[in-house]
Amino acid sequence: METSIKITLKNQVLLGLLALSVSGCSDGDSSFAYSQRTQSLIKEAQNGSEGGPGVKQTLDTRFGNPQQLKAWMKLPVEWGGSAASVESFAASDTEARIKFVAQEGVTLPAVASSVQFVTGEGAGQSIALTAWDEKTGEAVLAGVPDKTPVSGDLCVIDGGSTLKSGRVLYMRHCSHCHGAAGDGNGPTAQYMIPKPRDYRHGVFKFTSTNDQSKVSRNDLLRVLKYGIPGTYMPSFLLMKEDELHAIVEYVRFLSMRGEYERRLVNELASDYSETAVSDRLASEKASDIVEELQSFLKDEFPATAETLGDDLAEIWTSADTEDAKILPTVARVEDSAESRQRGRELYLSKTLNCADCHGIDGAGNGPQTVAFEKNPVTNELYPEAGLHDVWDNPNQPRNLQRGIFRGGRRPIDLFCRIHAGIKGSRMPSFKNTPHEDIWHIVNYLLSLQFESDPGTIAAKSVAPSETGE
C-alpha cells in the first residue's frame, strides 16, 4: 500500500486523478452539497465560464461526487489499491489477458475489479477486470484496450479501494448525523447538542497535536473507537481495524474537500460574493465586474487552485509527524493534595484565569458564559449569551465537576487539552505554561469530581465505605 502511494505520487503528472466509480449504490446523495459560502458567490464565480472553471467545477473535478469519487493524488489520503507492473499482455479479437507482478512489498488483493494504468501508452486509462487470480496475478480485461500495455508498465489494481469502502461504511454509520458531505447536518443532527462535527472546516477538537496542527490519524481513530462521552457521538469499538482505517481515510477526504472549498471561496469572496458585488455596483459596471472575474478565473485561478491543494497536502501530512505531537517534557507530577492545591491556585490565577470561563468551582459557569458576544464574521450580537465556536454554535465551557472528559480522561489527554486548547472551540491553548504546572492542573482537574477543595479525598480513596455510598 505504501508503495502504491509513492508510485502514484511520483507519476502524479501523468495520473493526477483517479476516478473511483462506486457503481450500483443507491444509498447516497448523488452530489456533495456545496457550502453556504460557495452559494453566496455570484453565479459566474460559482459556475465559471468557458475561460476557466468556477468553484463548483474546480471542486468536482478533484473530489467527484459520492457516486463517483475522485482521488486527487496530491492529497495525503491512503486511497488504497495495490501497485503492480505488467508482466505480459496477450489480446485476441475478443479477449485480452494480462499478467501482473506486484511491486516489492505489496501483496495482490484477494478480489480485484479494476486496473488503472499509471505509465506507458495507456497511462490514465482504467479498465474493469472480469476474472482475477490472486496467486498468479493473471486477469482477463473486460475489453480490449485501445492502447496496448507493454511489459513493465506500472499500474494500480483496485485503486481507491480503501476510500470506496470507507464511503460505504460512512454512509451507513455516520452520514445520518454528520451528513453525506461531512457538513454535520444529517437528518438526525437537529436533535443534538453539541451538533455533530462539521468536517468542512478541517478542524477537530480532541487532538494530540500542537495547537497549530491538524488532527492526526490516530486521534481520529481514538474518537471512533471510544466515542465522545457526554455527547451523542457513539463508540464504534466493535468495528474491524480495517473498517475503522477506511472510515478514517474517508473522514480525512471529506475534511480536505470541505477545507479546500473554503479556501477556494476565500480567494473569491472579498470581490465576488453577492454582497461585495452589490457594493461594487455603486461605482462599477456589472459587465466590467464579470469580465474581470472571467479573466481572473482564466488566468490566475487554476494556478491558485493547485497551490491551495499543495498547502492542504502539506499541513495534513505534517499532522502525522512526530513534530506535530505534543510531548510533555516532564513526567506527570505525582498526584497529591499539595499538587492539586497548586493546580487550583494556577486555575484561579490571573494569568491562566480558567475560572473566567469555567467558574470558581469549575461548574462551567464563569462570567464569560453570561456575556453577549459578537459574531466575528457578521459583527452582530449572537441571540444567546455565552461563548460561540468556529461553527457558530453556542460553546458552553465544560462543567469540570462531572468527571466527564470528552477528549478522554487519561492524564495525557487532559495535558493535550490544556496545552493545545480544544481546537475550533473557545477553550484556548496554554502552550506557554510550564509543563510541570500543567500537570498540577491535571491533578486538580481529575480530583474536582470528588471534592471541590483539594486535600480531602486522599484519605477517602484509601478506605472506601462499606455501604457504597
Added chain:
Amino acid sequence: MKKFWALFFWFWPLVAILVCAVAPSRGWWFPSAPLSTLGHQIDGLFYLILIIVTVTFVGTQAALGYALWKGATKGSTQKAWFSHGSHKLEIIWTIVPAFILVFISLTQLDVLAEIRVISKFPDSVRNAPVAEVMARQFEWRIRYPKPGQQLMNVPQPGDLYFVNEVHVPAAIPTMINLRTQDVQHAFFVPRLRVKQDAVPGLIIPVWFEIEKAGEYELLCAELCGWGHYKMKARIIADSPKGVSEYLTRLEQEQNEDGVAEVDASKEQ
C-alpha cells in the same frame, strides 16, 4: 370437501409433532446451546412449556378434526347438539388450563428466584459486582473498581472506564450492576440467556456464570430510540487471572502521561 377440512385440521398437529421432535437437535429454537449455568435451567423451562403447549395443541386439533369428521360422515338428517350453557364443560375448560398455568408458575419460581432475588444469588457474588454497566443512548459504558478495591455506586478515584466491552471471569459466578443514564434499555446476552431491563434510577444486579471463556455478544433488547440498533457490545469471558491482567493493563493505559512515548521515540 367436508372431509377435506377434517383432514386439514388433522394435518397441522402432525407438523407440530414433527417440528417439536426435530427442532431441539437442530438448534432451531436458540442461537446456540446455553453457555451459562442459569441458561440450562431456562432452556429446561422452555422445553417444559413447549411440551405442554404441544400436547395441548395436538389434543385440541385432534378433537376439532374428529368433530369435523363426524359431521362430515353422518347423514344430514341428524340434529345438532348444542353445548352452549353446559356448566360441566365450562368448569372443565376453566379448571384444566388454570391448573396448567399454576403448575407452570410454581415450577419456574425457583429459577426466577435464582435470577432475580438477591438473597438467592451465589454467596460469592452477592455483594461483589465486578463492574458497572451503564447503558446510554447508544452505547454501553463500563466502570470497574480500581484493582483491589470494591465497586461503589458512586464513582471513586481510581475507577477504570471503558466502552462497549466488558471483561468478566469465566467458570465462576459473576455479578454486574446494571444502570441506565437516560431511558430504558435491556441487557441481553442471547448465548447466556441473560436478559434484564435497565430502568432509570435503579441499580439492578445481574449475575451469571459463563461456562466457557470466549466472546459473547451483548445487545440492547429494549427499543430505546432511533439508534437502538447500534447498541451492541461484547462480553469477554476470561480466566480470573486474564481479567486481572486486563484490568492492570487498563489501569496503566488510563494513567498514561505520554512521557514513556518520549523515551521510546528518543531511543529509536
